Amino acid sequence: xxxxxxxxxxxxxxxxxxxxxxxxxISNHLYFYWYRQILGQxxxxxxxxxxxxxxxxxxxxxxxFSVERPDGSNFTLKIRxxxxxxxxxxxxxxxxxxxxxxxxxxxxxxxxx
Amino acid sequence: GQQLNQSPQSMFIQEGEDVSMxxxxxxxxxxxxxxxxxxxxxxxxxxxxxxxxxxxxxGRLTAQFGITRxxxxxxxxxxxxxxxxxxxxxxxxxxxxxxFGAGTILRVKS
Numbered sequence: 001x002x003x004x005x006x007x008x009x010x011x012x013x014x015x016x017x018x019x020x021x022x023x024x025x026i027s028n029h030l031y032f033y034w035y036r037q038i039l040g041q042x043x044x045x046x047x048x049x050x051x052x053x054x055x056x057x058x059x060x061x062x063x064x065f066s067v068e069r070p071d072g073s074n075f076t077l078k079i080r081x082x083x084x085x086x087x088x089x090x091x092x093x094x095x096x097x098x099x100x101x102x103x104x105x106x107x108x109x110x111x112x113x
Numbered sequence: 114g115q116q117l118n119q120s121p122q123s124m125f126i127q128e129g130e131d132v133s134m135x136x137x138x139x140x141x142x143x144x145x146x147x148x149x150x151x152x153x154x155x156x157x158x159x160x161x162x163x164x165x166x167x168x169x170x171x172g173r174l175t176a177q178f179g180i181t182r183x184x185x186x187x188x189x190x191x192x193x194x195x196x197x198x199x200x201x202x203x204x205x206x207x208x209x210x211x212x213f214g215a216g217t218i219l220r221v222k223s
Contacts, residue, residue: 004155031209043156043201043213056208091155099209100144100163104155 002026004105006092012111013082021077021108023092032075033093033102034067036060043091048099049075082112115140117202117214125220126192134200134217135186142204145178145185146211150199156213159200160187194223 005024013019025032034046047057049067066078075094079086089109093102119136126132136145144163148156160171162178162185169176175188189196199216206212 033209033211035211042215043203043211045210045212048209050209056210058210093155095209100146100161100205101158102209102211104157106153107155 004092004094004103006090006105006108008108009106010109010111012113015084015112016081019079019082019110021079021090021092021110023075023077023105024073025075025092025094026096026103027073029094029096029103031055031095031099031102032067032069033095034077035091035093035104036088037091037107038088046077046090079110082110084112086110087112115142115204115206115212117204117212119200119202119214119217121217122215123218123220125222128192128194128221128223130192132189132192132196132219133186134219135184136202136214137184138204139183141182142206142212143182144205145176145182146203146205147174147176147185147187148201148203148213150201150216152198156201189219192219192221194221197221 007022032049037043047061048055064080089107091107092105095102147159150156160176167178173190201216202214203211
């Protein structure tokens, strides 16, 4: 069964450093998303991406964040200058033509020291 | 933004028992979803509800979308140890943004 994959599974970085989280969505999907989950809290929407542009973003997704689909298979989330409060699980998701059935990846745990 | 309130926050039940959890919102959602999250994994979609009053089943799971579109419940019948996990309700907001509740932690005693 097709699945969303994410790398790395765990990323440790120093405060102020740039990180890039990578995702490979399901191959024929058209919509791509990033969510985050701070430890013990609920999953929060960050951004959605369709047709090579951001279609929606939350107030969390400030100028420090950016997304890119550099080729036909990868979808990345970049955090330019990480802060301690960026420590969380980051989930990538994708959906085909319907935003309802979003399939989530296993997540990347980001730890900012 | 819209908020979803889930209850209970956690449950500890005996294997074989039925489980019920619910979710309420102050605002209307057009689509309501239930996800399960296992430790270290991403959320997995269990059931999607599209119409007010809709009752949908998926194996031992049954979910209903409230008439007012502001609430939903999820029932699990005859719980088994692998039902352990966190259950999230989520509403699909305008566009394609999912708004999640805080989750119900389910622990099953065998």
